[in-house]
Amino acid sequence: MGTTWTPASTAPMETGNLFNNQNLVYSVLGDPTAHRIDARWGLRYTKVHADGQVDAAWQRDGVFFLSRGDRYLKYSHGLEWADNENERSTGNQGKEDGVA
Secondary structure (H helix, E strand, O other): OOOOOEEOOOOOOOOOEEEEOOOOEEEEOOOOOOEEHHHOOOOOOOHHHHHOOOOEEEEEOOEEEEEEOOEEEEEOOOOOOOOOOOOEEOOHHHHHHOOO
16 A cells, blocks of 8 residues: 655645655655654754753652753653743743742
8 A cells, every 4th residue: 555645735736745644754845755753843942952961850749840051841741742831941930830
C-alpha cells in the first residue's frame, strides 16, 4: 500500500510541505526527502533548548522545573512536553510559581 501524504493547507500546491502523519514525517514539496515532524515543529526557543544545559532541575508537588539563568520551564503533565505557557521569567512569573 502506498504512503499517504497530506498537504499543509488547501491552497494551490506550488510550494509548501506534505505530511505523513502515520510515519510522523514531512517532506518539502519538490524534495522527496522525509524529515521527522518533531525535529521541526513543536519546538519552542528556550534557553534550555538553545544551550542544551540547565543550571538546576527539581520537582515540587508533582511539577518538574528546569532553569537556565533567569528563565525556567515547567512540566506539569510529565516530562515529554513543557507547559503551554512557554519559558518563564524568575521575576513576577517566578513569584507566582514559587521560583525566585
